[in-house]
Amino acid sequence: MGEIELPSNVSVTSASAINEFIKNSPLQKIVNWGRKNSLWFMTHPMGCCGIEQICVGVAHYDTDRFGIIPRCSPRQADVMMISGYVSKKYLPALQRVWDQMLEPRWILMMGECAISGGPWWESYSTVTHLDEIFPVDIYIPGCPPRPEALLQGFIELQKKIVAEQDRTVIPNPADGGE
Amino acid sequence: MGDEKIDKTIMIELSNTFKDAVSDVDVPSPNRAVARIDPGKVKEIMQFLLDNGFDHLSCVSGVDYPPDKMDVVYHVTSYSAPLVITLKASLPRDDPNIDSLCGIYWNANWYERETYELYGIKFNDCPYMKVLLLIEEMEGEWPLRKDYAGYPDLT
Numbered sequence: 415m416g417e418i419e420l421p422s423n424v425s426v427t428s429a430s431a432i433n434e435f436i437k438n439s440p441l442q443k444i445v446n447w448g449r450k451n452s453l454w455f456m457t458h459p460m461g462c463c464g465i466e467q468i469c470v471g472v473a474h475y476d477t478d479r480f481g482i483i484p485r486c487s488p489r490q491a492d493v494m495m496i497s498g499y500v501s502k503k504y505l506p507a508l509q510r511v512w513d514q515m516l517e518p519r520w521i522l523m524m525g526e527c528a529i530s531g532g533p534w535w536e537s538y539s540t541v542t543h544l545d546e547i548f549p550v551d552i553y554i555p556g557c558p559p560r561p562e563a564l565l566q567g568f569i570e571l572q573k574k575i576v577a578e579q580d581r582t583v584i585p586n587p588a589d590g591g592e
Numbered sequence: 593m594g595d596e597k598i599d600k601t602i603m604i605e606l607s608n609t610f611k612d613a614v615s616d617v618d619v620p621s622p623n624r625a626v627a628r629i630d631p632g633k634v635k636e637i638m639q640f641l642l643d644n645g646f647d648h649l650s651c652v653s654g655v656d657y658p659p660d661k662m663d664v665v666y667h668v669t670s671y672s673a674p675l676v677i678t679l680k681a682s683l684p685r686d687d688p689n690i691d692s693l694c695g696i697y698w699n700a701n702w703y704e705r706e707t708y709e710l711y712g713i714k715f716n717d718c719p720y721m722k723v724l725l726l727i728e729e730m731e732g733e734w735p736l737r738k739d740y741a742g743y744p745d746l747t
Contacts, residue, residue, distance in 0.1 A: 538744075
């Protein structure tokens with residue numbers, strides 16, 4: 415935000431004060447209720463787990479009833495699923511996609527490869543310990559996990575959001591972004 | 593089956609044409625032929641194969657034999673005959689370099705770059721001898737060599 419000249423007799427409530435007020439009031443529960451019921455996820459298949467990820471988005475599992483909708487752009491999404499092994503070459507691109515997402519945002523780790531490296535644990539080009547790089551909320555084990563498991567992961571994430579135990583960083587507008 | 597002339601008799605022609613450069617010729621099955629070649633003559637041999645109907649360089653790969661040897665393995669096939677020729681060239685392990693085939697088979701470029709980044713085998717006159725799939729910081733680590741020690745999580 416740029417500098418705005420204010421007359422000396424006018425005082426404004428700062429955005430951070432409003433933010434703090436909402437956080438400590440019951441209003442935050444309503445905000446969280448809205449957030450947990452609109453978990454739009456980014457269609458970002460990274461490996462064979464991506465097949466299951468695409469399956470979750472189709473009509474058979476009807477994720478709309480939980481407010482879970484696939485989106486095709488990181489700028490419209492709230493949830494990123496890391497759904498495959500991440501090579502050293504791919505990590506910068508993944509970080510860039512993550513940086514493009516608007517806060518609040520969450521990460522689901524999907525499948526053994528994302529969680530630990532899976533069969534590529536010892537590989538020369540795989541990045542392991544991804545949870546030290548990204549704030550991961552939910553781990554969904556499986557190789558690959560079934561779509562039902564993925565839905566279960568989303569529901570667990572909703573429970574975490576309601577309980578305010580999720581790891582998302584709610585931005586303070588007064589900080590001007592990062 | 594296309595050109596009747598393209599069959600394993602190419603190996604006899606090959607060893608007759610390049611008497612000094614081709615050795616250990618073996619034809620283990622009707623579809624397979626193996627030979628060792630002199631790395632200095634690789635361009636002439638490949639040009640000979642291309643002129644005789646072997647128009648597809650299927651694969652270029654490497655094998656590490658520590659402590660002193662390193663192989664480059666070429667698989668050459670034909671679109672009109674069911675025969676795969678495997679050619680192996682031995683290089684010294686401390687300075688492995690061999691002539692590039694980019695002027696003969698256009699698709700050799702990426703194969704050679706991948707062999708380069710994984711084994712450190714230099715292909716002379718390759719137009720862009722840089723890493724292809726690895727990150728650039730890993731150039732010089734040669735991860736598929738037997739003595740590579742950069743694995744992150746040894747179990």
